[in-house]
Amino acid sequence: MEKYVYIALFAPLVGSLVAALFSMRGKIAFTGWFTSFMLAVSMFASLNLLSFIYSTDTVLNITLFQWIKAGNLNIPFGFIIDHVSVVMMTVVTVVSTMVHIHSIGYMENDEGFNRYFSYLSAFVFSMLVLVMSDNFAVLFIGWEGVGVCSWLLIGFWYKKESASWAANEAFIMNRVGDLGLLLGMFLIYWNLGSLQYSHVFENIASLETSTIAWIGILLFVGAMGKSAQFPLHTWLADAMEGPTPVSALIHAATMVTAGVYLVVRANELYVLVPEVGYAIACLGAFVAIFAASMALVHNDMKRIIAYSTLSQLGYMFVAAGLGAYWVALFHLVTHAFFKSVLFLGAGNVMHAMNDELDIRKMGGLHSKMKSTSIIMTIASVALAGIFPLAGFFSKDKILEAAFNGDAYFLWLILWITAGLTAFYSFRLVMKVFHGEQNYSNEDFHPHEAKSFVIAAMIPLAILAVIAGWFEHAFIDFVTKTLPTWEASNTASSTVWILILVTSAVAIAGIAYAVIKYRNGGFSKEWENKGIYKLLSNQYYIPHFYENFITKPYHQLSVWVFEVIEIKMIDNTIEGIARLINKAGGKARVIQSGNLSSSLRLMVLGLILGLVLALVLSLFGGVK
Template structure:
């Protein structure tokens, strides 16, 4: 088999699994569906590793599949490409997806929608692979919309729950709004360059008007804001926790929310040419890093805390990308995928043991009955905090170094505060769930099944060791995007400061919550502000109510009382006129002759007057 053909295998195997599962969607749970889908993604992962090795040896491939759109001289092909950037992405996507598939077999074993779930899940993986393997913006957009659709289906998987329906609609609508911006950017790209191929577009940037590059980069980033849940389009991310927990692991670690970061990294020649937009991305990312972490400080919902941590970490990635350190942004995406999926799968174990309770203040003393899950979640939390030698240390601290080394000290300070917050809420969660006094009534909390724990093991190992791939990773990626060496200066003291304040924050959380919740400040203004997400969802609901009221007014007054009244009046007028003429048409010959003579006279008068 040619390596270019292997691209098709990697891409289409998850689609085959999705179709296979869909054939059994309405039937009772069939274990073979979960096993077959897992095997499809496993083979896809093996193929991705082979392709990664080829990319490592300076091999790039393109695979033209078929014509997507042909209109006159305009032609867009459905074609795939492999380079160093998406070689990393497909390995991350397929590895995490395979482990989530295996975990899901146990997690969803008692769910009536088992087969349907795997159809959606594999479709999700296929859509993400379309997004990252496409060699043009239209193919990327098709995959972009695919992950949006699959996220809607998976977030609202338990459609009998009103909250799940609302969450899926919110995610779908918010992403459709921002996707319009991305579509505008793609239209401008074709209008100005006459092509949508990455290589051709990027090769012509130097000959393009700067203002047009500015608008294109802004519109594309609007799309990225929606997918990666950047402020103010962030509210859907926490509500997406209404879906099954393995879905959250996939959305937050390897697929949907990383798509926005991937877009900026993929379009790095464009964003490098438009400094103002890049700097705005970095500033927004720093704000979101602090903003997301602050909301996790007080939240009591296990999955939402981890979701807010994703929001915060996406902010870190955008800071790196906005400052031009695209390789560092991709490296943090790489390491983050492992410890974040580990945290979500661990949360799923805890949720099952607690009989679907997610309130961490009503847990406690779970370390003994769930030692393995506890160890995995501690590993994930330490990696998230960025403590040496765990993966987060190597990637997140690099972002702080970039911000400080490029003299963006305000951004660096915001990220440092975000790191302190991250350490605090991470170990607040660990203490309240596993080590604080028992606060629940469940007699025998149980550990997850062995094969579910086994599926978490590779993630736990990678959360520890992935950071040590730093040097070869940057060597590999710097072949296609700017080298990190251009941005960094020796900052050993800076790293020490970051590590010290993070360790102090962890120690404070451990000391504060070792006996459970003891604070009486939960009624304070700041606590309520953070717990209610700065009242932004309420603001959006208020805006929606205003527009709903306007629509109701237009319906009740303008449409019913004015427009309908006019239409009804016209109808009645025609009816009245018809009655008058009906009376005149009585069939009497004398009457008809009178009308005929009158008509002739009127016609003669008209000709005499206007015919001169």
């Protein structure tokens, strides 16, 4: 099976390199189809590995080559294909393949067509390195690789100032988190002498609890940056400046879930410090309702879905923080399917509406875009957590984990968030596809996307429906690697009550959105309310960052440059240079070759030598 590992990993890289050969040329359809084919090959290999591990329970450990070997430091470039990593490989390649095919239609008129597919396939390769690695160092290579590719793709239309700014914001914000991850890795190596998962997790219990806690906190700081958790969250919404399929792949299904994957992968560490896990769960619950509240009032279609992603990541961290690691992974999988569909559907709407994003300028598109409307509605029902779609099974398990873990306040927050999620999901559906037409037929001519674009969305939509039905098979599979979690403390009747209560609030949220926006929505007076302004301005956190961090830091940088760099350092160096130059000019007479000058200097030297000898003899003779 080793060949399938290499095929799964390197097929996207081959596609990226081939597309890069044509990056400076005009659109060549071959690059889009070739990279999509290579992703399909990677998906086929991943599915074969999934089938093999499912049937044999064999864990594959493969060393590609010895990477770093110096003294006691030995880091191989190795991979582990176990029950967790193969699930991630399957999700990444399935979603990536469909996004690549969708992108052929979405980017068909873009002058950077070839470059786009090179970047996108390079991202998938980096993501596979991240999830397949068998040590923290190789994981960090993939971690930084997805960061670079994300920067390239967010700022893909680099001639737009907003796109360049958003790309830099995402890159810099992630560097803050990555510093935490690096420090955590250093602390692991300092105490255990290895970065191999197997060695680290076998020996982590031998360390002091405080050391384990610090390692867990620092690793989670890295996860906060990559998964856009508060306060490192602002980049995710701004990252919507990139092409929409990029948002579907990177900012919904893969890269932003890397932080969740890191916590799940390091579960043996976090089990030893439940206090750190509970803190992670608390932050996750806060982010869940925090992001959902902002999605309630936003009018930018892609940003609404981005805030939804942020909220669902909060759900995943609640499960992981409370020790229900397979539940977190389960929601990661189901969320990848229905959220990627929502972003791809948003891309269809943008194409149809000349890149318009304001949902207030849409309405009535169902009759013109029935396929997109139906698919996005299905995904929204899954996101809301309605039976029997995928979101119901995974989201309900997270609420059950909170209740079973006696985290009743967290359960309440997640329960309220479930109602908010259902409301904003169908607010988007109603404002875009139903109700009155809010655009001019002269300016806009909405139309359905091409058939192969819709075809690429259908498998993801089907998975958004049926993925939850395989819950028990998923549990049996991943708990061969992850700790088993069962709601043993919760009676069966209580579980059913929790399910009914959660489903009720979700259905109520959908019903309220449908009724409210069928009748025209909220009045304009609502937009003058303080709470509306607070939510629409993201709680003024970006303003706080700009006025109290970005601007003061810029002013400090200017002062350091002008005062420290120019006036002190540069002037000091230039002063030394001028002094040496003048001294050299004065000493030049020594090398003039003039006999008279040489004799005078010789006599002067002789006199100085005699005076020095006299002084030494006088003082040297005194005892």
